[in-house]
Amino acid sequence: MNGVSISVDLLMRELRNRGHDVHLFAPLFWRHRDTDPNIHRFLSLQAQWTEDYPIALPPYSLWLPRFHQIQADIVHTHTPFASGLIGQQWARLTNLPIISTYHTHYDRYAHYVPMLPLAFKRRLVWQHTESYYNKMDCVVTPSAASKQWLRRHNVATPIEVVPTGVQDYKVSDRESVRKQFQLPDDRLVALYVGRLAMEKNLDLLFQSIAKSMHRRPNLEFWLVGDGPHRHACEELAKELGIASRVTFHGQRDRAEVEQYYVAADIFVFASTTETQGLVVQEAMNNGLPCVVARGGGASMALVEGETGLIASPTIESLHEGIEKLLSDPGLRDQIGAAARAASRKFGVAGMVDRMEGIYRSVIQERLVADA
Numbered sequence: 001m002n003g004v005s006i007s008v009d010l011l012m013r014e015l016r017n018r019g020h021d022v023h024l025f026a027p028l029f030w031r032h033r034d035t036d037p038n039i040h041r042f043l044s045l046q047a048q049w050t051e052d053y054p055i056a057l058p059p060y061s062l063w064l065p066r067f068h069q070i071q072a073d074i075v076h077t078h079t080p081f082a083s084g085l086i087g088q089q090w091a092r093l094t095n096l097p098i099i100s101t102y103h104t105h106y107d108r109y110a111h112y113v114p115m116l117p118l119a120f121k122r123r124l125v126w127q128h129t130e131s132y133y134n135k136m137d138c139v140v141t142p143s144a145a146s147k148q149w150l151r152r153h154n155v156a157t158p159i160e161v162v163p164t165g166v167q168d169y170k171v172s173d174r175e176s177v178r179k180q181f182q183l184p185d186d187r188l189v190a191l192y193v194g195r196l197a198m199e200k201n202l203d204l205l206f207q208s209i210a211k212s213m214h215r216r217p218n219l220e221f222w223l224v225g226d227g228p229h230r231h232a233c234e235e236l237a238k239e240l241g242i243a244s245r246v247t248f249h250g251q252r253d254r255a256e257v258e259q260y261y262v263a264a265d266i267f268v269f270a271s272t273t274e275t276q277g278l279v280v281q282e283a284m285n286n287g288l289p290c291v292v293a294r295g296g297g298a299s300m301a302l303v304e305g306e307t308g309l310i311a312s313p314t315i316e317s318l319h320e321g322i323e324k325l326l327s328d329p330g331l332r333d334q335i336g337a338a339a340r341a342a343s344r345k346f347g348v349a350g351m352v353d354r355m356e357g358i359y360r361s362v363i364q365e366r367l368v369a370d371a
Contacts, residue, residue, distance in 0.1 A: 002195065003278040004103045006254070007142075007164040008078055014165075014352040023070050025063065026083060027054040040066060042083070052227075056082040064090065072096060074359050078103060080132035088135060097366040099358065100133060101162075102141040102150060105273050105296070130154045137362045140355070142276035143297030160358055163301075165348030166281045177262045188219045188326055191264035191288070193257060193279045194271070196227035196248075201270035201293065201313065203236060208318035209268060210240040212326060219245065219326065224260050226251045261286035265332060266325045272313055274298040281346050284308070284339035289332045291321035301346070307339040 012022045024036075027044035034041065040063055044054035067090055075091040075098040077084040084100060091098035106129065107122040133139050133155045141147050142163045150159060183189065190209055194200055206221075213219050221242065223233070230248060237243040249260065261267070267283035267290040277298025283290050284301065290308040292299045302308035309324060311317040325332050 003164065003274075003276065004078060006278060007101070007103065010165055010167070010348050011352060011355060014348050015355075018352070018356075021070075023072070025067070025086065027056040029054055042086070056086065060086050060089075064093075068094070074099065074363055076100070076359075080106070080129060084132065088132070095370070097137045097362045098135075099138040099140060099362055100136045102133065102139055102146055103275055105146070105149060105275060126153050133157055137366065138358060140358065143300050145297045145300055146275035160354070162351055162354045162358070163281075163346055164276055164278055165351035166278065166285050166343060166346045167348060172258065172262045174262050177259050180259070181263050183263065184218075186218050188216065188266075189222055189264040190219065190266050190268050190322065190326075191222050191224070191260055191283075192268055193224045193260065193282070194269070195225050196223065196230040196233055198229050198232075199271065199273045200229070201272060202229055202233055204293075204313060204315060204318065205268060205270040206233065206236050206240060206242075207315045208270070208322060210242050211315070211319045212322050213242045213245060216326065221246045222249060222260060222264065223247070224249045224252055224257060257282070258286060261288050264288055266291060266322065268318070268322060269293065269298055270313060270318060271298060272296045277301060280308075281343055284343040285346070287336040287340040289325050289335040289339060291318060291325060293318060302339075303342070306335070307342045308335060 008024070012024060015022050023038045023040065025040045025042065028041040029044070030046060042056035042060060042063065045057050046054045072094075073096070075087045075096050077087040077098065077100040080100065088098060107125040113121055129150075130153050133150060134157055136157050139150065139155065139157050139159045140162050141150065141159060142161070144161055147159045147161055190212075192205065196202060209221050213221065223246070234243070234248065237246040252260070261283055267280070267288045269277065269280055269290065270293040271277070272293055272295030274296045277292070277296070280290055280292055280298050280301050284307065290302065292302060292308060292310055293313040294310050295313055299310045302310055304310045309321040311321040325335070
């Protein structure tokens with residue numbers, strides 16, 4: 001239920017709709033059973049610090065005959081770690097072209113690895129990032145910001161920017177959706193969707209929204225998603241005196257999330273670690289005006305003052321943006337409509353058009369090189 005899995009799922013579905021044969025090799029996830037015969041699962045490790053992100057375990061060679069049977073034209077990896085290294089090895093063994101999508105600023109997640117100094121762990125990640133992506137035929141990344149990050153870390157491979165597409169949601173009736181949530185007409189809802197994790201800058205977000213909640217007794221703060229920082233967020237809400245109007249809705253199926261976008265009045269997002277920020281584009285697609293912290297790829301989806309508000313990653317700046325939208329219903333409607341119109345350029349079909357072009361180009365370049 002994160003941006004990477006959504007991106008991979010959308011890409012697979014649309015490629016198959018176009019008649020392509022797509023196979024996925026991924027770690028076994030203990031709470032899930034596949035019905036798709038083209039999904040192949042490695043044994044996996046699910047340690048306490050990798051509970052939601054299982055790590056593929058050897059022997060990988062058990063799956064190599066299956067890979068040979070596929071007779072693939074290209075390998076596309078979505079992580080530079082265990083599963084990605086398997087893909088790299090198999091591509092080398094079969095002389096296939098290989099590309100990789102750089103989805104995540106992995107150095108920002110180094111704190112999840114126990115022991116070892118943080119600076120040391122980040123340096124290891126940077127070194128591995130440079131080594132891994134420089135062995136690709138092409139690297140795909142969802143934003144110009146993440147492309148710049150790769151260049152700063154000495155990745156010289158050709159890089160293509162292909163934003164992850166967003167499904168075009170059916171516009172639900174806002175009034176009926178709010179009735180389902182039992183929201184009074186005068187109630188305002190600020191919404192966050194995403195993992196509840198330290199790197200999402202949630203402490204800053206809570207402190208910013210609390211300033212508005214103290215002056216607006218009709219304002220609620222909803223969070224959709226779960227993660228290791230949830231307890232800390234619950235405690236912070238108590239400390240800030242806003243716990244009674246903060247609702248942790250927890251993890252929700254993709255089909256349900258749209259209802260929260262429709263019911264809310266504004267979307268708030270303070271993370272500066274995103275390569276793209278898919279939830280911002282989902283909010284835009286639902287006509288929900290956004291206040292987003294500047295930095296990383298999330299804010300790059302917005303045109304300041306037209307399709308959303310971009311704030312500095314400070315309490316005062318985020319609070320100012322939140323108040324600007326909450327105090328002006330007309331501005332909310334105007335920005336929401338412009339955001340929905342702008343979000344159409346982030347469609348799934350356009351993403352897959354680009355990916356097909358990259359696949360064909362890389363395959364042709366390999367054929368010419370081998371001739």
